[in-house]
Amino acid sequence: MTVAVVGASMTKFGQRDAWVTGIMNALAGDIGVMPAYTERVDQTSSSGGAGIFEAWQSVASGASETTLLVGAEKMTHRSTAETTDVIASITHPEEYKHGVTLPSFAGLTARHYLERFDAPRDSLAKVAVKNHRNGVDNPHAQFQKEIDVETALESPIVADPLRLYDFCPITDGSAGIVFTTEERAQEITDDYAVVSGIAGATDTQVVHERDDPTVMGGVVESGARAYERAGIGPDDLDVAELHDMFTILEFLQMEGLDIADQGEAWQLVEEGYTEMDGELPVNTSGGLKSKGHPLGASGVAQGYEIYKQLVDEAGPRQVDAETGLACNVGGFGNCVITTIMEAR
Amino acid sequence: MSFDAHRCPNGHVTYPGHPRCPTCGEEQTDTIDLAERTGDVVTWTHSTKTPPGVRAPNTLAIVEFDVSGETDGGDEFVRALGQVTTDDIETGDPVEPVYVEELRDPEAGIREPESQDWNGYRFEPV
Numbered sequence: 001m002t003v004a005v006v007g008a009s010m011t012k013f014g015q016r017d018a019w020v021t022g023i024m025n026a027l028a029g030d031i032g033v034m035p036a037y038t039e040r041v042d043q044t045s046s047s048g049g050a051g052i053f054e055a056w057q058s059v060a061s062g063a064s065e066t067t068l069l070v071g072a073e074k075m076t077h078r079s080t081a082e083t084t085d086v087i088a089s090i091t092h093p094e095e096y097k098h099g100v101t102l103p104s105f106a107g108l109t110a111r112h113y114l115e116r117f118d119a120p121r122d123s124l125a126k127v128a129v130k131n132h133r134n135g136v137d138n139p140h141a142q143f144q145k146e147i148d149v150e151t152a153l154e155s156p157i158v159a160d161p162l163r164l165y166d167f168c169p170i171t172d173g174s175a176g177i178v179f180t181t182e183e184r185a186q187e188i189t190d191d192y193a194v195v196s197g198i199a200g201a202t203d204t205q206v207v208h209e210r211d212d213p214t215v216m217g218g219v220v221e222s223g224a225r226a227y228e229r230a231g232i233g234p235d236d237l238d239v240a241e242l243h244d245m246f247t248i249l250e251f252l253q254m255e256g257l258d259i260a261d262q263g264e265a266w267q268l269v270e271e272g273y274t275e276m277d278g279e280l281p282v283n284t285s286g287g288l289k290s291k292g293h294p295l296g297a298s299g300v301a302q303g304y305e306i307y308k309q310l311v312d313e314a315g316p317r318q319v320d321a322e323t324g325l326a327c328n329v330g331g332f333g334n335c336v337i338t339t340i341m342e343a344r
Numbered sequence: 345m346s347f348d349a350h351r352c353p354n355g356h357v358t359y360p361g362h363p364r365c366p367t368c369g370e371e372q373t374d375t376i377d378l379a380e381r382t383g384d385v386v387t388w389t390h391s392t393k394t395p396p397g398v399r400a401p402n403t404l405a406i407v408e409f410d411v412s413g414e415t416d417g418g419d420e421f422v423r424a425l426g427q428v429t430t431d432d433i434e435t436g437d438p439v440e441p442v443y444v445e446e447l448r449d450p451e452a453g454i455r456e457p458e459s460q461d462w463n464g465y466r467f468e469p470v
Contacts, residue, residue: 085395085454093460094360097447098427099391099398107389108406108425115387115435159389204366208406208425209358213387 004064005038006055007072027070037064044090045245047071048175048299049200049328049337055179056195056339065181071300072174083170087295090331092206103167105207105332106246107159112213113248114161117263121161125152126269127247128165128289134276135286137317140301142171142292166247171292175301182344193310196323197230197340199223203333214263216333219256223327226338227258230323234258237280238321239309241302243329244287250274253327254282257338281319284309299328303339310343347379347424347441347465349411355418357411376411378424378441382470383407385437386423397452403428407439407467429468441465 007024024038043050048071058064075083088101114121129149135141152165185192201221204210210217227233234257242253254265259280268274274282285291285305288298306324308314326339350361350372358365361372388405405428412420429442444466450457 080393081396082454084393088395089454092360094464095425096453096455097460097462097464098404098425099394099402099448100404100425101391101393101395103393104389104391104402104404107391108387108404111389111435112387156392157390158393159391162389206358206360208423209366213406 004055004058004067005033005036006051006058006067006069007038007040031068033068042296043335044087044330045243045293045295046299046328046330046335046337047296048301048303049326049330049339050335051300052177052195052303052328052339053198053200053337055177056198059179059181065184067179068176069179069300070174070176071294071297073294073296074172075170075294076172080170090334095206101159102332103159103162103246106166106248107162109213109252110162110166110246110248111160113251113263116214117266119263119266121153122149123266123269124162124166124247124251125149127244127250128152130269130275131244131283131287131289134284134317135290137315138286138291141286141290142169142173143286143290145290162246162248168245168288168293171294173292173294173297173301175297175304177300177303177307185344191311191343193307193341193343195339196342197226197228197232198337199225199229200335200337201225202335205331205334207332214252214255216252216256216329216336218333218336219253219327219329219338222336222338223257226325226340230340230342232323232340236323237325239284239306239319239324240280240282241285241305241324241326242282242287243298243302243327244283244289245293245329247289249329250282250287252333253329257325257327276317276319284314284317284319299326299337302326302328303341306339306341310341345379345443345463346375346377348375349378349409349422349424350375351415351418355415357415357419357422359422359424376414376422378409378422379443379465381409382438382440383409383424383467385433385435385439385467387435388428388433390431395453397449399448401431403431403433405433405439405467426464427466429466433469438470439467440470442468
C-alpha cells in the first residue's frame with residue numbers, strides 16, 4: 001500500500017528561524033508508516049484546507065493510495081499581543097507598519113457592511129450566540145458554554161463595531177483525516193464520504209485594494225469552482241462549516257458562496273436559517289468561535305466535522321446531511337479553499 | 345517625502361505600487377502623489393488589542409482619493425489604509441495625510457526592523 005502523510009502547519013506558532021519540517025518525518029516514524037512520503041503545507045489560517053487539497057490531489061492523481069492529513073498548531077505559549085502580531089505579519093509592509101491586525105480588518109469590514117446594508121449590530125452577535133450554542137454539543141470545543149446576545153454586545157471592544165465575542169479564541173489543537181481511493185474505502189467500511197468538488201483561490205494581499213470590501217474574491221472563486229466540479233449548487237447543501245474567525249466572516253462567506261444574496265446574509269441569520277434546525281445548519285461544530293482556532297488544524301477540523309455529519313457520527317449535534325461544504329479562509333480572504341463532500 | 349499611488353498606462357491606479365498592474369499586467373510607469381490631497385473615510389475602526397510597539401487604541405481608516413483627473417478615463421478612485429490622528433472619526437469625513445517618521449516601534453514586532461520602512465502618513469480630519 002502506498003501511503004503519504006501531509007502535515008498542515010505543524011509548527012510551533014511564531015517560530016522565526018527554527019527548521020521545523022522534521023516533524024512530519026517524526027510522525028511517520030511514530031505511527032509506523034515509514035518510508036511513506038511526508039510533506040508540510042503552510043498557508044496560514046487555511047493550511048488545513050490546503051492540506052485537504054494536497055491530500056486529495058495525492059490520491060486523485062494516483063501518487064498515493066492512502067494519505068493521512070494531520071493539522072496542528074500550538075499557540076497559547078505566546079501572549080495575545082504577540083499572537084496578534086505574528087498573524088498580522090502576513091500583511092503587506094505598507095499595512096503592517098500602520099499596526100493593522102486581522103481583527104482590525106474585520107472591524108473595518110463589519111462597519112462598512114452594517115452601514116451599507118443597514119444591518120443591525122445584533123445580527124453579528126447572533127452568529128456568536130449560535131456557534132457557542134453548537135459548541136456545547138462538541139466535546140472537542142474549547143468553549144462548551146452558551147452565551148446570550150447581551151453578553152456579546154456588552155463585551156469589551158476589540159475593533160469596533162466588533163467586540164470580544166465576535167472573535168475566535170487563541171487555541172492549541174489538532175485534527176486528522178485519512179484520504180484513500182473509493183475502492184479501498186469500500187473494502188474498509190460501509191459508510192464513507194467523498195470529496196466531490198474542491199478548489200482554491202486567492203484575493204489581493206493588500207486588503208483595501210479590493211473593489212468591494214464586502215466581497216472576498218477567493219471565497220467566490222473557490223466556491224464557484226468547487227460547486228462546478230461537484231456538479232451541485234448552494235441549494236443542494238445540507239450542512240456547512242464556514243470560517244468564522246470573526247462573526248462578519250460568516251456573512252461574507254454565505255454571500256460569497258451564493259447561500260445568500262449580497263447584503264442579505266444577516267437576514268437569514270436573523271430568521272434562523274443557519275441554526276441546527278434551520279434550512280442550512282452552519283458551523284454545527286461550534287465553528288472557530290467556540291471550537292477554537294488552532295490555525296493549521298482549523299481547516300482539517302472543518303473537514304472532520306463535515307465527514308462526521310455525512311456518516312452520521314456527529315452525536316448530539318447530528319443533522320440530516322448528504323452533502324456538506326467547508327470553506328477555509330487564510331489571512332483576511334487572501335487564500336481560500338472550498339471543499340464539498342458527499343456521503344456514500 | 346511623497347505618498348505615491350502608482351499608475352499603469354491603462355489608467356489603473358493602486359496604493360501601494362506593484363511590479364505589474366494587478367488589473368491588466370502592464371508596468372506601473374507613473375505615480376500620483378496623494379500627500380497634498382483630501383480623501384474621504386470609507387470605513388474606520390478603533391483597534392484596541394494592538395501588537396507590541398503599536399499605539400492603543402490604534403484608530404485606522406480606509407480612505408478614498410479621487411484621481412479621476414489623472415487617469416485618462418481609467419480608475420476614478422484609489423484607496424489607502426492608515427492610522428488616523430484622532431480617535432474621533434466618522435464614515436464620510438474628509439481627511440488629509442500627515443507625515444509621521446515612525447508609525448510603530450520597529451524593534452518591538454516580529455518583523456525584522458531592517459526588513460521594511462516604518463515612516464508614512466496618518467490621516468487627519470480636515
